[in-house]
Amino acid sequence: MSYRFITLTFANQVATLRLNRPEVHNAFDDVMISELLDAFQQIEQAPDCRLVVLASNGRNFSAGADLGWMRSMADKNYDENMADAGELAQLMQRLDELSKPTIALVQGAAFGGAVGLAACCDIVLAEQRTSFCLSEVKIGLIPAVISPYVMRAIGTRQARRYMLTAERFAATEALQMGLVHEIVDDFDTALTRYTDAMLGNSPAAVSAAKQLIADLDQQPIDATHQRLTIERIAAIRVSSEGQEGLSAFLEKRSPNWKKDSQ
Structure with missing residues (x-):
């Protein structure tokens, strides 16, 4: 499928999804949201895809x-705005819940909902000059549908500051808060390092680990969740890839999935 505002390519078990409206700094609207939702579905269903890179073209x-x-939504009624916001909420949830690991490459500026996109990714790499801003209150809005993901990433205390002040904050601050994992000089070099690491791991185990993190996030460590962790490790141990991984380790050889990625 061809898209107007994004590009999606598959190569070497990696899906690269790029926002492609550089003339408006990759601002997203209902068309881009719909295209991203379609792309996420394609990625989820692609059997040979093991890693997703979210990037964008242009300076920001x-x-x-x-x-x-946004102006067009001001002319819509409450129910129409509910439906519209629901699409954005679905976008964030779909990205957050992808079974395959996601890496965001964030350059230039990331404002408003773009911070939400970053917060939904498993790993975020930024350049030294990258800046972030939760700017919604400046125009009388709130970062509503992205708030659960942003708050999970930076914590309630920092969210109180940046959601209320709409200050711009630098990549170094984003790193300290946990929104960014690493500040890099060159995306390609860093991405190669992460890609090699990810593709060297068991695909089933990576997917299971993502689901485990999601199920345990912000939950009390009680008997129910202890039982869940026991069941998950037991299941992965007896799975075909779990058995292959343990056998390869004991036999001091590369597991078969690592051979597939080389």
């Missing part, structure tokens, strides 16, 4: 919501 990662689109 994304300016967040397109102002023209």
